[in-house]
Amino acid sequence: MRQSYDGLPERFYAPPELTPVADARLVHLNRPLAAELGLDADWLAGPEGLAMLSASHMPPGVRPLALAYAGHQFGHFVSRLGDGRALLLGDVRDSHGHEREIQIKGSGRTAFSRRGDGRAALGPVLREYLLSESMAALGVPTTRALAALRTGETVMREKPLPGGMIVRAAASHIRVGTFQYFAARQDVAGLRLLADFAxxxxxxxxxxxxxxxxxxxxxxxxxQAALVARWMLIGFIHGVMNTDNMAVSGETIDYGPCAFMDQYDPATVFSFIDEHGRYAYTNQPSIALWNLTRLAEALLPLLSEDEDRAVEHSQQALAGFHTRFHDAYFAGMRAKLGLEGEAEQDETLFHTLLQTMQATQSDFTNTFRALSHDAVLEGATPADWPQPVAEAFAPWLAQWRQRLAQGGQAAPHDRAARMRSVNPCYIPRNHLVEAMIAAAIEHDDDAPFREMLAVLANPYEHQPGRDRYAAPPTPDERVRYTYCGT
Known part of the structure; x- marks a missing residue:
């Protein structure tokens, strides 16, 4: 494992003092990902590998680093954040020839920890593992989970909780906030080195x-435009789109209070700390652009020595966001609805569908999946829609079928199959995620985690006997708030 980031000057990072955990135990090791990364899964599961994955002891040649960065957190700039509970182990070259970084979260205090303990609770570790691997199976660019561990220790949050660690792989862990760190210090030389590296x-x-x-x-x-469009198309809500949580690689990173919508409501917020809905579902594209504007500001000294020219360059780049986002989003919606080609009425068709879904409190994922059945494309009403919902959707269904007829003569069976390939049957349902975490924390039972992980690995194919994983929550099962915690 190489450490390419240490080729940058020492002000880019801080070497840590390792703090071994009491009793590291694997909850899950992602053996297929280990193979893809060229890592020996059996060695990782053994004593030496477990010591490395738990940041207890490093093998020769592995030099972990805590990375420096800044960031806007809920709109407020903090000039020094950094990896306060994470360590970058180094790089590997995967089976596709791509460089990937391996990082541990929950590894203990670093120079950037401030008042934190540097550890992580097991619940958020399992949430990130499950959510990131689900996103990968859904085809969304994301960091990947290599391993989840129990530490044998207790961490203090609102109450004592079992400790955990997650080991993840990413194209890199360079964030918008990393550029802001050097810009805030007017360190143009450091900014240039970082930009060249990235x-x-x-x-x-x-x-x-x-x-x-x-x-x-x-x-x-x-x-980022393509990434956020993918989020919107599957009902994903990141929850904390701070600039230190936006990777310049275009991967989804830092799964904290993230969640998938059940009932469609564009104002949906899950994060307990997002009191004013800054990071609500519908705000994600505009927040992404806001974050990118902060990146452009940080890069101004590199864009041109002439300040006016630098601003002009930055505006040129940012102006492309809306077009790129809408092109990706509308292309995705056409695929979800089985539409071929483009038509002038498509945008109205999309908006009307979403408005009807909101008015009927329809489940986001299951509505699109219901439209993907052969019988529905042939003219039937989805069998599981109650009468009031069916009546509300009837005018839209008529418009949709007229639009389908304009776009080609594909057989309903073939069109339905294509639609099912982009409309998942299974997402990480919030109530099931919370039940899985409760089982792990309260009963030391990881079986629900492993079963849910297996279901979500194949989200687009119906799996007999797994219907509860596709069912929306009952009113008393609904999860209204999620929490940071890793």
């Missing part, structure tokens, strides 16, 4: 452009 890793073609740093910014804008 460009070489994530946008190598940008280095050959006429304006390399502008091309790099444009690549990050494009990646």
């Amino acid at each position: 460009m070489a890793r994530h946008a190598p073609d940008a280095a050959r452009a006429e304006h390399p740093y502008l091309a790099f910014l444009e690549s990050v804008v494009a990646a």
Whole structure:
């Protein structure tokens, strides 16, 4: 395992003092991912591997680092954050030839910990593992979970909780906040080194452009526009879109109070700390652009020596966000609804569907899945829709079928199969995630975690006997708040 980040100056990171845990035990090791990363899963599960994964002892050549960054947290800038509970172990080259970083979360105090203990509770660890692997199975760019561990220790939060760690892989852990860290210090040399490092890793073609740093910014804008469109299309709510939680790689990172919508409501918020709905579902595209604007501000000294010209470059890059987002989102909606080609009425069709879903309190995931059945495409009403809902949807269904007829002569069976390939049957239902966490914490029972992980690994195919994983919560099962905690 190489450590390429230590090729940057020491002000980019801090070496930690390892704090061994009491009794590290694997909850789950992602053996397929280990193989993809070129890692020996049997060694990782053994004493030496477990010592490394728990940040208790490092094998020769592994030099962990805590990375420096800043960030806007709920709109308020903090000039020094950094990895207060995480360690970057280093890089590996995966089976596709891509560089991937391995990081431990919950590894103990670092120079960036401030008043925190640097540890993580088991519940948020299992949530991140499950959610990130679900996102990967859904085809959304994301960090991946390599391992989840119990530490044999107790962490104090609102109450004593069992400790845990998650080991994850990412294209990199460079954030918008990493650029803000150097910009806040007016460290243009550091900013340039960081930009060159990130460009070489994530946008190598940008280095050959006429304006390399502008091309790099444009690549990050494009990646984030596509990513947030994917979130919106599956009803995912990140929960804490701070600038220190936005990776310039375009991967979903830092799963805290994240969740998937059940009933469709654009104002849905789950995070307990998001009192004013800053990071509500419907706000995610505008917040992504807000974050990207902060990145553009940080990069101004690199975009041009002339300040006016630098601002012009940044505005040019940011102006592309809305077009890229809407193109990705509308293309995704057409695929979800089985539409071929483009038509002038498509946007109205999409809005009307969502308005009807909101008015009828329809489940986001199950509505699209219901539309993906052969019989519905042939003219039937979804069998599980109660009469009031069916009546409310009838006008929209008529418009949708007229639009389907305009777009080609695909057989209903073939069209339905294509729709099912983008409309999942299974998402991590919040009430089931919470029940899984409760079983692990209160009863030391990891079986619900493993079963749910297996179901979510194949989200687009119906799995006999697993209907409860597709069912929305009953009123008394609904989860209204989720919490940070890793």
